Amino acid sequence: MLFKGAFIKLLLQMRGELRRLCHSPFVIGLLSLLWFILRTGTKPSRINYPCQRAALANIHLWLTIYIMPLIYPLIHLVQKSLRSRRFLPILVIAIIIGGALTFWGVYEMMRMKEMREISLKIEERLAMFEPCSSIFVVTGTRGNDDGIFRLIDLMGDHGLLFYKSHEYGRNKGPSGLIGRDDVVIIKVNSQWDERGGTNTDLVKALIEAILNHPDGFVGEIVVADNGQAQYGSGGFGGSFSWLRNNAENISQSIQSVVDFFANKGYKVSTYLWDQITTKRVSEYFEGDMEDGYIVNTTRNPRTGIMVSYPKFRTAFGTYISFKYGVWDPETRTYHSERLKVINFPVLKTHSIYGVTACVKHYMGVVSDKLTARLGARAHDTVDDGGMGTEMVETRFPTLNIIDAIW
Template identity: 40%
Template sequence: MPRDDTSHSCDSKKPKKRLWIFGLVAAASAIWLLLRTGNKPSRITYPCQQAAMTNIEIIKLAFLTALPSLAVIRSTLSPLKSVGVLALLLVGSAFITSDSGMQALRFTLAQDYSAYDRVPLQLLENVAQTSEHTSDIFLAQGVTGVNGNVTLGIAALFELMAIEGLHFYNTTAEPSGLIERDDVVLLKVNSQWSYRGGTNTDLVKAVIEAIIAHPDGFTGEIIIADNGQGIGNLNWGDANAFNNSQAIEDVAQQFPDHDVSTILWDNYRYNTVDEYDLGDFSEGYVRSSTWDANTEIYPSYPKFVTDTGLYVSFKNGIWDNTTGFDSDRLKIINMPVLKSHFRYGVTGCIKHYMGVPQGYVVPSVDPSIPHEHFSIALGGMGTLMA
C-alpha cells in the first residue's frame, strides 16, 4: 500500500514557516528602531523603540532555544538556503541592538554636554489683543547669578508680581497671597530626561528656599513630584543644573529642618484606585471611566501618601478622616523646562502637564504609547486642568 506522507509534509513546514515569521518580525523591528531613533539616541527610550528592542530580544532567545532542532530540520528540509537567510536576519537584528552594534552605527547614548555654550533666551513683550480668557505673565530675565544661583531672580519675580497685585505669600498683612504658612506645596517638575531634558534643579532649590522663607514661618510640607511615564528619575546623575550632579533628590535633602520630600508617580501608573472619600486609602491613579470625546482623553490624577503620613489627592487636596478634603491647603506650582519635542515641536507649560496623568495605554489609540500623548493636540491637558 502506498505511504501517505501528506500529513508529515505539512507538519514539517510549520517550524520553517514560524522561523521565517520570527525572522521578518525581528528585521522589521530593527528597521523601525533605526528609522524612528534617527540621529537622536535619546529616543531609544521611547515606548515604541523599547517595544522593538523587546521583540528582537525575545525572537533572538527563541532562535537560540531552537538551535538544537535545526539538525532535525536539516534532515527533512533541503536545501537549507532559507534557513541561512533566516539566521542572517536574526543575527543582524541582534547585532543592531547590541553594544557593539550601537557603537558601529554611531549610536552614543552617553553624550558630553560640557563643551556646549549656554545661550540666553530673549523673550519679547507681546500684549494680548483681548483681556478676556488670558493670563498675566510675569517675566524676569538675565537674573542667573554665580554658579547658577537664581535666588535673586526669584526675588525679582516676586517683586514684579507684588507690584501688579499678586503676592506670593499669604500673610496677615496680605491675606490674598498664594502660599500660606501651613500649606502643602507640590512642585510638579519634569523628571523624564537628564541634562536639559529636565527641570533646572537650581531653580527648584531657589523656589523651595523662597517657600520656607515665608514671613510667618513655614510649617507646611513641600513635595517634588512627576510621572515620567515609566522612565522618570528624580536622581539623575547628569541633571539640568550648573552642577550637573545636583539631582532633584539632592535638592530635597538640602532642607533637613523642613518637610521636603520627593515622589515618582511612575510607580503608581498601573494602580487604578478610588478616592479617599470612597474608603480607598491605597496609592495610585484615579481614572475617570468617561471618555472625553472633544479632547479624546480619560482624565486621571494621582493620589498618594507623603513621608509624614499626609493623604494627598492631586485633584481634591489634603484628606482628613474627620473633616474630609481640604482643597485650599494644597498648592501646585508647575515647573516645566522649555525644550524640543519630537511630535509637538516644543515642550512648555502645557505639554509639561503630561507628567500628571496616569499614562494609560488604550489599544485602540496606540498599543504602546499612553493615549494622553495624542490628546495634547486636541486640548487634553486643558481637560485635565479643568
C-alpha cells in the same frame, strides 16, 4: 637645637620658593588654562563669567611669552625636515596632528558660536481680549542666584502676591497664593536628564522661597512628577537622581536638593508617580487608602481624554488627592484650599509638538499606561487639548513658572 634651627631655615627657604613659584607668570598662565578648560566644561556661556575673562587674559599673556617664541624654531625644524627625507615621517605625523587639532579648534569655535546665549528683549504689552494671563519675565538669571526672588518681587509689584498673609506687604497679603500651612506640590520634569529636566537650582530657590514665608511656613512641600515608567534618558521613565542634571553643578539632582532641606528638619519630600502609574485605585472617601491612580473611564467628548490623577501618602504621612486636596482621615473630609500646585516645566523641544511648556507638562500628572490599557492613551489626546481638560477637571496650577535657562 641645631637640627631644629636647620629645619626652620629649610622651611623658610621652601616658603620663599613656593611664593616665587605662585607668582611665576608661567605657572599662573598654565593654571589659568587648566582652570578655563575645567570650569567652562560643556557650557560655553560660562566664558562670560568674570573669573573666566580674567583667566583668558592670563592665558593670552602666557601664550605670548612662552608659546609664540617657539614658533620660529618650529618653522626652522620644518624647513630642515624638508631638506632631509629622514625627518619626512615625523613631518607627516606632525601635519596630521596639527591638522586634527586645528579642525577640532575650528569645530569647537563654531559649536560655541551656535550655543552662545541669546539675549531676548521683552517688551511689556497689554492683552486685547479677556480672559488673559499675566506673564512676568525675569532675564539674566542662571538659577543659582536671586532669579526666583526677583520674579516674586516682580509679581508683587504688579499685584500678584506670592505669600498669603493677614499682613500687607510687597509680596504678601490676604489674596496671596501660598499660605503658611499649605501643602505645595512642585510639579517638575523628571523623565529626561540634563536639559530635559527642570533646573534644580531654580527648584532649590523656589523651595527656599516657600520656606521663607513671612508668617513662618509650617506646611509641606512635595516635588513630584510622573515619567510614565517608560522612555526618557534611561528608558525607564522618570528619576529624581540623575547623574547629570540641569544645573550649574550638574551633579545636583532633584533628590539631593530635597534632601538638603529635609536634613534641616523641613517637611520637604519627593514622590515619583511612576511608582504608582499602573495601579488603579479609588478615592479616599470611598474607603481606599492605597496610593495609586484614579481613572475616569468616560472619555471627554471634546478632547477624547480619560482624565486620570494620582492620590498618595507623602513621606510625612499626609494624604493627598491631586483633584480633591488634602484628606483628613479623622474627619473624613478634604481640604482643597490647602493644596497648591506650582507647575514648573522646562521649556524644551519636542519631536511631535515642536516646543512644550506648561500645558504639555501635565502629561506628568496623568497615567499614560492606565489610559492606554483602557483604550484612550492620554498622550494621543495632547493634540486635541487633552491636557487642558486634565487641568480643568483635576486641579488648575496655582502658579506656572517656566524654566527657560540655558
